[in-house]
Amino acid sequence: MNVSKPFHSAFKLQRKSFYSVNELIVFSKSISEDIHAFLIDWFNDNLYVEVKTSGSTTGAPKLIQLQKAHMINSAKATGSFFNLNSGTKALLCMSANYIAGKMMLVRALTLGWSLDVIAPVSNPINGIDTVYDFCAMVPLQMHNSLNEMHKVKQLIVGGGVVSKELEHKIQSIPTSIFATYGMTETITHIAVKKLNNFTEATEKREIQSFYKLLPNISINLDQRGCLVINAPKLSYEKVVTNDLVEIISEDEFKWLGRFDTIINSGGIKLIPEQIELKISELLANRFFVAGIPDAILGEKLVLFVEGEKQENLLGQISQLKTISKFEIPKNVFFLQKFIETPTQKINRIKTIKLISSTC
16 A cells, blocks of 8 residues: 555554554454455555445445555544544454455554454354444344443444344433434445434434534435435545435435335335334344235335244234334234345345245
């Protein structure tokens, strides 16, 4: 990497300081092959890093080039937003094979953090004595760490939706917890929303799930009502997503759902993510709703639940005050285990095919 100072002088990895890039790269091999491979890429002469997208927000997965200068800008924006200066103690408990893990490394290198790395397990802070200033987790990791969350001062959560049940559980936790909105193309999050520690004055407004933009980012909608992101310090081109949003103000938006998952049932357009939010009050298990072919309706709304069968679930759903008659699933399917993507998200298409093959 052609810069006079390849990493911040205060940077530490596993509590160890380094005097050269080579020393850091050699040491990283003892921690993780993924971290070792990324650092080799980060410090080579290329101006970019090649990263594979998830495909969840902008289309099919693909290999893209992220400019290192843009990644550094993203790191600085996060540091500024969360007030994380040099000397910050941070924990990396996600795989460095994906953008979320890579960016924790870039933030530490750029901002001068002391970064500890552990395996990306489901309960990452179990048994740890250190109190960290900053950490990133997926919802499952946060769920399994609730009893020890006091060990993290600020937490960002990404890679999945935080259920209403989990949101209720974190309200009394002193950790400042934020959900993130972003993707590989925007070099992780471009907006965050507060999930807990509300005051009476802000509670009603914040609970409505408004995302607040990080600095130097603007947004608008395309003709479909999907989010278009203009982040010149992170991407040379505008990023057109498949996410349906409502713009609240110049720096706030509300996420509604996915354009490509809309269900047209008898002429009624249903947004699965909005329905799932309502149903989440009843279900602790993983679940999702989807549309499957129907001779009369074109598509009918059905519910998929991971785990053992639950009696009269549809009856309970129909009693929810927030749900309309069109949003009540026509059928419910229980599966012992959902099919997952490499990043442990639910692979909805393949999971639906499991049912289709048995019907």
